[in-house]
Amino acid sequence: xxxxxxxxxxxxxxxxxxxxxxxxxxxxxxxxxxxxxxxxxxxxxxxxxxxxxxxxxxxxxxxxxxxxxxxxxxxxxxxxxxxxxxxxxxxxxxxxxxxxxxxxxxxxxxxxxxxxxxxxxxxxxxxxxxxxxxxxxxxxxxxxxxxxxxxxxxxxxxxxxxxxxxxxxxxxxxxxxxxxxxxxxxxxxxxxxxxxxxxxxxxxxxxxxxxxxxxxxxxxxxxxxxxxxxxxxxxxxxxxxxxxxxxxxxxxxxxxxxxxxxxxxxxxxxxxxxxxxxxxxxxxxxxxxxxxxxxxxxxxxxxxxxxxxxxxxxxxxxxxxxxxxxxxxxxxxxxxxxxxxxxxxxxxxxxxxxxxxxxxxxxxxxx
Numbered sequence: 001x002x003x004x005x006x007x008x009x010x011x012x013x014x015x016x017x018x019x020x021x022x023x024x025x026x027x028x029x030x031x032x033x034x035x036x037x038x039x040x041x042x043x044x045x046x047x048x049x050x051x052x053x054x055x056x057x058x059x060x061x062x063x064x065x066x067x068x069x070x071x072x073x074x075x076x077x078x079x080x081x082x083x084x085x086x087x088x089x090x091x092x093x094x095x096x097x098x099x100x101x102x103x104x105x106x107x108x109x110x111x112x113x114x115x116x117x118x119x120x121x122x123x124x125x126x127x128x129x130x131x132x133x134x135x136x137x138x139x140x141x142x143x144x145x146x147x148x149x150x151x152x153x154x155x156x157x158x159x160x161x162x163x164x165x166x167x168x169x170x171x172x173x174x175x176x177x178x179x180x181x182x183x184x185x186x187x188x189x190x191x192x193x194x195x196x197x198x199x200x201x202x203x204x205x206x207x208x209x210x211x212x213x214x215x216x217x218x219x220x221x222x223x224x225x226x227x228x229x230x231x232x233x234x235x236x237x238x239x240x241x242x243x244x245x246x247x248x249x250x251x252x253x254x255x256x257x258x259x260x261x262x263x264x265x266x267x268x269x270x271x272x273x274x275x276x277x278x279x280x281x282x283x284x285x286x287x288x289x290x291x292x293x294x295x296x297x298x299x300x301x302x303x304x305x306x307x308x309x310x311x312x313x314x315x316x317x318x319x320x321x322x323x324x325x326x327x328x329x330x331x332x333x334x335x336x337x338x339x340x341x342x343x344x345x346x347x348x349x350x351x352x353x354x355x356x357x358x359x360x361x362x363x364x365x366x367x
Contacts, residue, residue: 037221083163
């Protein structure tokens, strides 16, 4: 079992470059959980994995693995109980050594060194059987140098090495992101087989929402250093990519849960109420929004407005420095015919102090 309790981490604290990556994060993984982790860039996914692995030290909170507090344990001591596969296929293997030699190294990780023969016949037979799980033909190339393998083959081998000793926790950091789709699918299938066969507790970060839904028994979504969605079992199986995209746009735990429930119920009125509440939380008043779209200041948003609000929120995230009001105003200007590039220029002028209308005039006059 893994327990992450109230963990926070800020990089470059006390400087203009300060960045809070984790904000009081809490997460519990039960034995055998296969959890897929999604979220936008900067959501805190990799920071969470690095904190668990000991690559970085957290500022506050605790990390407990199988009842043992490992919060201050150095990375090399945690490695005895952890298996990890990185995004880069070149990491995790020794390129100049044979496949069987790499497996032998992984097999002896954390064990005392002796003067016994490095690889016995029994070891070799066991490695062959393990390699067959990957379904890549590597069992017939035991004495091939790893540096001669393709990226996908190396990543699959790294996966096998990371799980050879059945770690207490397996960490997969976008381990198929650098692979072609066909090879990525094979590696994911091998991952599923190994995790299920050995009943491994696993966390897998991915940006592929289809994979996040298809694999594992549980899915969590992170945003701004915390978990905004945690779904498992049958509820996870009913998820769609569209559901997850809506939750990414909302970026709020209660709203994300509500939007999923209302989508299942098909209640469009509840969606409008949800979006009205969300926009107020973002700091955009009804007056601001109504002025952009030409309505009465007291009017409620319609279902047609929901899509515009969602697009505005996404565009605001993309530009990073644009507040909600500006984003909505920019999309109002888009209705007047401004292109996406012009809207971006408007946002720059807006950050310099110009109103959206002034920025639009300047952009159009310069064309």
